[in-house]
Amino acid sequence: MHCLWCDEELIPNVVWSTFLAPVKKRVLCELCESQFERIKGATCKQCYRPMEKKGVCIDCQRWNENGASLKRNVSVYSYNDWMKEVVAKWKFRGDYVLGNVFEEKASEVFSAYYKATEVVLVPIPLSEERLAERGFNQALMIAQMLHAPIEQPLQRIRSEKQSKKSRQQRMNQANPFEQPSPFYKPVVLIDDIYTTGRTLQFAAETLQQNGCPHVEAFTLIRG
Amino acid sequence: MLSSFTPSFDWIPSTLLTSERSEAKQLAGRLWLEHQLPLTPKQKHDFLSNGLLTTIPAMEKHWWGWACRKCGNKTQRHIVPWPCPCGNPCYYCRVCIEMGRITSCTSLWLWTGGQPVWSKVANACTWKGTLSRYQQQGAEAIVQAITEKRSQLVWAVCGAGKTEMLFPGLEHAFSLGLRVCLATPRADVVRELKPRLQAAFPHVDIVALYGGTEDVDKGALFVIATTHQLMKYADAFDVMIIDEVDAFPYHADRNLQHVAKRAQRPDSALLYLTATPRWKMKLLSSFNKLPTVFVPQRYHGFPLPVPQFMNSFDTEKAIVNGQLPFSFRKWIITKREKQRRVIVFVPTINMAEQLAPLLHEAIFVHSEDPEREQKVADFRNEKFNLLIATTILERGVTFPSIDVAVLHAGHHVFDEAALIQIAGRAGRSAQDPDGDVVFFHQGKTEAMLAAKSEIEAMNIRARKGGN
Ligand SMILES: [Zn+2]
Ligand SMILES: [Zn+2]
Ligand SMILES: [Zn+2]
Ligand SMILES: [Zn+2]
Numbered sequence: 001m002h003c004l005w006c007d008e009e010l011i012p013n014v015v016w017s018t019f020l021a022p023v024k025k026r027v028l029c030e031l032c033e034s035q036f037e038r039i040k041g042a043t044c045k046q047c048y049r050p051m052e053k054k055g056v057c058i059d060c061q062r063w064n065e066n067g068a069s070l071k072r073n074v075s076v077y078s079y080n081d082w083m084k085e086v087v088a089k090w091k092f093r094g095d096y097v098l099g100n101v102f103e104e105k106a107s108e109v110f111s112a113y114y115k116a117t118e119v120v121l122v123p124i125p126l127s128e129e130r131l132a133e134r135g136f137n138q139a140l141m142i143a144q145m146l147h148a149p150i151e152q153p154l155q156r157i158r159s160e161k162q163s164k165k166s167r168q169q170r171m172n173q174a175n176p177f178e179q180p181s182p183f184y185k186p187v188v189l190i191d192d193i194y195t196t197g198r199t200l201q202f203a204a205e206t207l208q209q210n211g212c213p214h215v216e217a218f219t220l221i222r223g
Numbered sequence: 224m225l226s227s228f229t230p231s232f233d234w235i236p237s238t239l240l241t242s243e244r245s246e247a248k249q250l251a252g253r254l255w256l257e258h259q260l261p262l263t264p265k266q267k268h269d270f271l272s273n274g275l276l277t278t279i280p281a282m283e284k285h286w287w288g289w290a291c292r293k294c295g296n297k298t299q300r301h302i303v304p305w306p307c308p309c310g311n312p313c314y315y316c317r318v319c320i321e322m323g324r325i326t327s328c329t330s331l332w333l334w335t336g337g338q339p340v341w342s343k344v345a346n347a348c349t350w351k352g353t354l355s356r357y358q359q360q361g362a363e364a365i366v367q368a369i370t371e372k373r374s375q376l377v378w379a380v381c382g383a384g385k386t387e388m389l390f391p392g393l394e395h396a397f398s399l400g401l402r403v404c405l406a407t408p409r410a411d412v413v414r415e416l417k418p419r420l421q422a423a424f425p426h427v428d429i430v431a432l433y434g435g436t437e438d439v440d441k442g443a444l445f446v447i448a449t450t451h452q453l454m455k456y457a458d459a460f461d462v463m464i465i466d467e468v469d470a471f472p473y474h475a476d477r478n479l480q481h482v483a484k485r486a487q488r489p490d491s492a493l494l495y496l497t498a499t500p501r502w503k504m505k506l507l508s509s510f511n512k513l514p515t516v517f518v519p520q521r522y523h524g525f526p527l528p529v530p531q532f533m534n535s536f537d538t539e540k541a542i543v544n545g546q547l548p549f550s551f552r553k554w555i556i557t558k559r560e561k562q563r564r565v566i567v568f569v570p571t572i573n574m575a576e577q578l579a580p581l582l583h584e585a586i587f588v589h590s591e592d593p594e595r596e597q598k599v600a601d602f603r604n605e606k607f608n609l610l611i612a613t614t615i616l617e618r619g620v621t622f623p624s625i626d627v628a629v630l631h632a633g634h635h636v637f638d639e640a641a642l643i644q645i646a647g648r649a650g651r652s653a654q655d656p657d658g659d660v661v662f663f664h665q666g667k668t669e670a671m672l673a674a675k676s677e678i679e680a681m682n683i684r685a686r687k688g689g690n
Contacts, residue, residue, distance in 0.1 A: 002300060089320070089321075093320050093321060093324065095317060096303070096305040096306075096315070097303045097305065131308070132308070135305075135308055135324070135326075136305070136306060
């Protein structure tokens with residue numbers, strides 16, 4: 001095996017435990033692995049933003065005042081320079097297999113918060129243009145790492161359709177998602193990055209309007 | 224079957240017919256991805272249907288696996304399966320992904336509308352300087368190689384003035400309407416060369432290509448590029464010059480060597496420039512398989528500074544304990560007294576970090592330093608008189624008047640080529656040609672001895688009158 005990022009050959013550590021336990025499949029060398037930064041310490045109860053002490057951050061308080069549909073977000077990594085570089089290559093250059101470097105930690109954190117049998121994962125859809133450009137949806141790829149059922153009830157409203165709406169409509173509801181058929185199970189939305197939370201709030205709102213009782217989000221990175 | 228391992232370019236449709244069409248210059252000699260073509264959808268369709276463009280699969284399937292035609296990669300761990308929207312079992316190449324993803328369902332678009340006719344530029348060189356005797360010898364060999372369309376090694380010492388040495392050959396090539404590529408492994412060399420060459424050849428269309436460049440090759444007669452950028456080219460250049468052919472990553476990267484070969488036209492001249500050829504090239508040269516011209520003297524005519532060896536048994540221990548090694552300390556004090564400017568080369572970033580606080584007003588740079596360019600500029604502008612560097616500064620970067628020390632010169636990162644390049648940083652200006660070069664060591668190594676004898680051999684060659 002070679003490191004998926006730097007191509008350094010991975011030499012397995014042969015110790016007693018190697019013989020006893022099943023060997024974890026390493027995809028990164030130790031140096032590359034150590035560059036990722038896990039979110040530790042106190043975070044906002046709602047959006048996982050690192051905080052001085054536990055609580056609800058100002059942004060989330062504002063969301064709540066406006067009736068937030070998204071109840072919570074859980075993230076794995078912070079968005080450091082290293083992560084930006086890796087994500088750029090994975091998502092924008094389209095180096096699909098690089099997504100595998102997140103698998104172990106993502107499923108570890110996910111299963112600490114959710115029981116796979118009790119939730120349905122809904123990856124945030126890409127627009128058709130983006131999907132054609134990249135060839136894959138990074139949110140779907142993350143969802144596939146988590147060993148839970150995946151459903152895709154959401155769709156991006158086509159940009160032509162969007163522009164047909166009146167200006168007034170667009171100002172009030174710039175929600176880019178639509179949902180052709182109702183959905184009644186609790187959902188964990190999946191995306192790569194939580195930045196402002198806008199996209200996820202819109203998705204949660206759409207799901208809720210179409211029958212979904214409870215919506216949370218699991219994102220790889222807290223931006 | 225084994226022949227499938229040797230590079231073959233027979234998938235490149237080549238023609239001797241010429242084309243006067245205006246698109247030919249920009250489109251010919253390239254491997255295009257559809258979305259990168261500077262054409263409208265209608266043009267693409269029309270060109271395809273009347274044979275001006277041809278599509279071919281971007282990957283080759285062999286019994287042993289896949290090969291990427293864009294970058295030449297055949298290492299199977301870099302060609303991976305993925306759930307492509309094409310719906311078929313599909314693979315993509317990770318080696319060249321920065322330049323646009325190549326999948327097994329991708330097509331490369333090639334111009335098949337005939338060879339472009341490049342306009343001849345007579346007397347293109349406006350440089351008014353004169354070449355030294357040895358530069359002249361080098362220049363003549365280059366002109367001859369271009370005329371005879373053959374390979375030529377130009378083995379020129381650090382500071383020989385090889386750029387100027389290229390001018391007569393370039394002028395000759397442009398006067399014949401030959402398309403030239405000057406490729407180098409290092410992006411900073413591309414950036415540095417572009418303005419110098421444009422100043423010398425003001426009426427020649429020149430582009431500089433490297434990762435992050437703003438230049439676009441719209442059919443330039445003269446392309447200056449990193450060897451990586453050659454992944455975009457096939458059957459393009461009548462003259463290929465590879466500068467610093469022994470440098471990282473080119474010398475060890477089969478894919479880059481593959482694309483450099485592919486970028487050349489079948490009847491082309493190939494020039495290698497280096498101060499420190501690797502053993503394979505030396506071997507070819509010594510068996511007369513590769514015509515070689517030596518440029519054993521610097522442009523200013525003074526001999527190369529020969530490194531002195533100084534025992535410094537306490538180097539590592541002293542630095543770890545927060546002290547300067549004894550003999551190095553004495554040396555640096557005399558440099559301070561004489562107000563000499565100094566570059567100290569160290570083998571590791573770690574040692575550089577420990578050494579920096581022990582020397583007053585020193586700055587250090589290393590390969591991953593984001594402020595590297597700024598720091599080098601500060602040293603150049605004499606804001607600092609002492610620079611600590613890992614081996615990244617061994618090549619290319621020149622300062623007029625400095626002395627050079629190598630600490631722990633026996634460390635394996637300092638191979639023969641690195642030591643010769645490092646020694647070559649000293650004594651670069653005609654006003655101050657005798658730079659001092661000292662290798663502080665804890666036991667002489669083969670590499671140190673070889674570097675020294677190589678430098679001495681070049682000085683003897685220079686005294687004797689060259690080849
Ligand atoms: Zn690595
Ligand atoms: Zn919050
Ligand atoms: Zn490739
Ligand atoms: Zn495909």
